[in-house]
Amino acid sequence: MNKNKRSLWYYLKKDRLIYIMMLPGLLYYLIFHYLPMIGIIIAFKDYKPYWGLKGIFTSEWVGLKHFNKFFRSMYFGRLLKNTLLISIYGLIFGFPLPIILALFINELKSLRFKKTVQTISYLPHFLSAVIVVGIIRNIVSADGGLINGIISAFGGKPIPFLQKPEWFRTIYVVSGIWQGIGWSSIIYLAAMSGIDQELYDAAKVDGGGVFKRMWHITLSGIAPVVSIQLVLNIGHLLSVGREKILLLYSPQTYSTADVISTYVYREGLINQNYSFSTAVGLFNSLVGIVMVLGSNYIAKRMGQEGIW
Amino acid sequence: MKKRKYISGEKIFQVIDILFLVMLCIVIILPVFSMVMTSFLTDAEIARRGGFIFIPEKFDFSAYLMLWKSRSNIMRAYGNTLFVVIVGTALNLAVTIGLAYGLSRPYLKGKTAITVFIFITMLFGGGLVPSFLLVKSLGLMNSLWALILPGMVGSWNMFVMRNFFKSIPSSLEEAATIDGANNFQILTQVVLPLSKASIATIGLFYAVGHWNSWFGAMIYINDASKLPMQNILRNIMASANGISDLASEGLESLSAAPPTRAIQSACVIVTMLPILFVYPFIQKYFVKGVMVGSVKG
Numbered sequence: 332m333n334k335n336k337r338s339l340w341y342y343l344k345k346d347r348l349i350y351i352m353m354l355p356g357l358l359y360y361l362i363f364h365y366l367p368m369i370g371i372i373i374a375f376k377d378y379k380p381y382w383g384l385k386g387i388f389t390s391e392w393v394g395l396k397h398f399n400k401f402f403r404s405m406y407f408g409r410l411l412k413n414t415l416l417i418s419i420y421g422l423i424f425g426f427p428l429p430i431i432l433a434l435f436i437n438e439l440k441s442l443r444f445k446k447t448v449q450t451i452s453y454l455p456h457f458l459s460a461v462i463v464v465g466i467i468r469n470i471v472s473a474d475g476g477l478i479n480g481i482i483s484a485f486g487g488k489p490i491p492f493l494q495k496p497e498w499f500r501t502i503y504v505v506s507g508i509w510q511g512i513g514w515s516s517i518i519y520l521a522a523m524s525g526i527d528q529e530l531y532d533a534a535k536v537d538g539g540g541v542f543k544r545m546w547h548i549t550l551s552g553i554a555p556v557v558s559i560q561l562v563l564n565i566g567h568l569l570s571v572g573r574e575k576i577l578l579l580y581s582p583q584t585y586s587t588a589d590v591i592s593t594y595v596y597r598e599g600l601i602n603q604n605y606s607f608s609t610a611v612g613l614f615n616s617l618v619g620i621v622m623v624l625g626s627n628y629i630a631k632r633m634g635q636e637g638i639w
Numbered sequence: 640m641k642k643r644k645y646i647s648g649e650k651i652f653q654v655i656d657i658l659f660l661v662m663l664c665i666v667i668i669l670p671v672f673s674m675v676m677t678s679f680l681t682d683a684e685i686a687r688r689g690g691f692i693f694i695p696e697k698f699d700f701s702a703y704l705m706l707w708k709s710r711s712n713i714m715r716a717y718g719n720t721l722f723v724v725i726v727g728t729a730l731n732l733a734v735t736i737g738l739a740y741g742l743s744r745p746y747l748k749g750k751t752a753i754t755v756f757i758f759i760t761m762l763f764g765g766g767l768v769p770s771f772l773l774v775k776s777l778g779l780m781n782s783l784w785a786l787i788l789p790g791m792v793g794s795w796n797m798f799v800m801r802n803f804f805k806s807i808p809s810s811l812e813e814a815a816t817i818d819g820a821n822n823f824q825i826l827t828q829v830v831l832p833l834s835k836a837s838i839a840t841i842g843l844f845y846a847v848g849h850w851n852s853w854f855g856a857m858i859y860i861n862d863a864s865k866l867p868m869q870n871i872l873r874n875i876m877a878s879a880n881g882i883s884d885l886a887s888e889g890l891e892s893l894s895a896a897p898p899t900r901a902i903q904s905a906c907v908i909v910t911m912l913p914i915l916f917v918y919p920f921i922q923k924y925f926v927k928g929v930m931v932g933s934v935k936g
Binding site for chain 1: 656660668670671677680685692737738742746747748756760765772773789823826851852858870872915919922926
C-alpha cells in the first residue's frame with residue numbers, strides 16, 4: 332500500500348512537466364463539461380431562474396414531473412416525428428449522393444479538372460450557417476428568388492416556400508446536400524485511392540466496361556467504408572443540430588420544422604422553463620447515447636478502428 | 640474490333656462524366672452567383688422588369704456603398720470576430736497540444752483514465768441550460784471570453800493531434816532525453832517542429848469554427864457593439880430593423896435606398912469574402928485532416 336502510494340507520487344514527480352502542460356486542458360473539461368452535468372439535477376427539480384446558483388441545490392425535488400409533462404404533451408410526438416423525418420430524409424437522399432459523386436470524380440482522367448471539381452464542391456462546407464441560410468432565403472424568396480423565377484418562367488405561381496410547412500423538410504435536406512455533398516465524398520475518394528490498381532488493369536485486359544468496373548471493383552472496394560458510414564449516420568438520427576433550423580424556421584413552419592434541439596432552446600432560453608427544458612434535453616441525449624454507442628459497437632464489429 | 644469498341648466506350652463515358660460534373664459545379668455555384676447578382680439590383684430595375692432578375696442590366700453598387708458608409712459598425716464587428724478567431728485559436732492550440740502531447744506518451748501514468756475522462760464528454764454533456772447557467776455564473780455574460788472558453792478543446796481535434804504525435808518515432812525523444820532535454824523541451828524542440836502541418840490543420844479547423852460561429856454570441860452577448868460579424872449578418876437577415884441599426888448613416892447619405900434584398904445579399908457577400916479568399920490556400924489542409932481523422936492516423 333505504502334509502496335504503491337510512493338510510486339504514484341514518484342511518477343507524478345518524474346513527469347510533472349507533462350502533467351503541468353495537461354492541467355489547463357483537464358481543468359477545462361472539469362469546469363465546462365463536468366460542472367454542467369451536475370446542473371442536470373434541475374431536470375428533477377422545480378428550479379426558477381431568479382434563484383441563482385444556490386437554487387440549483389436548494390430547490391424542491393419533483394421527481395419525473397417534467398418528463399411526464401413532456402411525454403404527455405402534444406409536442407412529444409411532433410418533435411420526435413420531425414426530428415426523425417428530417418434525419419431520415421437527409422439520410423435517404425444525402426447518403427448515396429456523395430458516393431455517386433466520388434465515383435464520378437474517381438473516373439476522371441484529367442487531374443486538373445478533378446482538382447477543380449473538388450475545390451468547388453467542398454466550398455459550401457466552409458460557409459457559416461448564417462451565410463447558408465442567407466443564400467437559401469435569397470433563392471427561395473417569393474419576392475424575386477431564383478426558384479420562383481424559374482417557376483414563373485414556366486407560368487407557375489410563386490410559392491412563399493419558407494412560410495409553407497410542407498416545404499420545410501425539402502429545403503432543409505436539399506440545402507444540406509448542397510452544403511455537404513463534396514465534403515462527404517472525401518472519405519470515399521480516400522477509400523477509392525486505396526484500391527489496388529492491378530484490379531483495374533486486370534479488368535481492362537478482361538474487357539470489362541466502365542460501369543462493370545465501377546460496380547465490381549470501385550464500389551465493392553469501398554463497401555466496408557460505406558456500410559460503416561451508414562451505421563454511424565443511423566446512430567446520429569436523433570441528433571439534429573439546432574443552428575440551421577433556428578435560422579430558417581418561423582412560427583408558421585413549427586409544425587414540421589421544430590425538432591427536439593430547437594424546442595430545448597426555446598423552452599429553456601426564451602421561455603426560461605429551465606427545469607423542463609433540461610429534462611427534454613436529458614431525454615434526448617440519453618436516447619442519443621444508446622443509439623450512438625449501439626451503432627459504434629456495430630461499426631467496430633464491422634472492422635472500423637476508432638480514433639481512440 | 641472489340642478493343643476499339645471498348646476504347647470508344649471509355650471516351651464516351653469520359654465526356655458524360657465531365658458533363659455531369661460541370662453541371663454539378665454549376666448547380667453548386669448558382670445560388671452564390673444569384674446572390675451576387677441580387678446585391679446589384681435597384682428598385683427602379685425591379686419595378687421595370689418584375690420580380691426575378693437573373694442578371695441586372697445595370698450593376699448598381701449602392702448597397703455596397705451603403706455598407707461602406709457605415710463601415711465603422713462592420714469594422715467593429717470584424718474586430719470582434721478577429722479577436723475571437725486569433726485569441727481563441729491560439730488558446731485552443733496551446734491547450735490541445737498540452738493534452739495531446741501528454742496522452743501520446745506511452746509511459747504516462749493515468750493515461751487511460753484521462754482518455755476515458757475526455758471520452759465521456761464526447762457522448763454526454765450537461766445540455767443547453769446547465770451550460771448556459773455555468774457561463775452566466777462564471778461572470779462571462781456579455782464578454783467575448785464566453786465565445787472562447789466554453790469551447791477551448793475540441794475532443795475530436797485533440798485525439799487526431801494525439802495520433803499525429805504518436806506517429807513520431809520515439810527514438811527522437813530518447814536521443815533528446817540523453818542530451819538532457821526535459822519534457823517541455825522535447826515538445827517544443829522535437830515534437831512541434833515535426834508536426835507543423837498537423838498543427839496548421841487543427842488550427843485551421845478551430846479558426847474556421849470560430850469565424851463561422853454565431854449561436855454562442857446570440858445567447859451570451861447582449862451588447863450590440865460586442866457582436867461578431869456573423870451575428871450582425873443574422874440581424875440584418877432577420878428584420879429590417881437590423882439594417883437600420885447597422886447602416887442608418889449609410890442609408891441617409893444615399894439618394895435612393897437600395898432594395899432590402901440587395902442590402903442583405905451585399906452583407907452576405909461581405910461576410911463570405913474572407914473565407915472565399917483564404918479557402919483555396921487552406922483547402923488541402925482540411926482534406927488532410929479529414930483523411931487522418933477518418934482513416935486513423
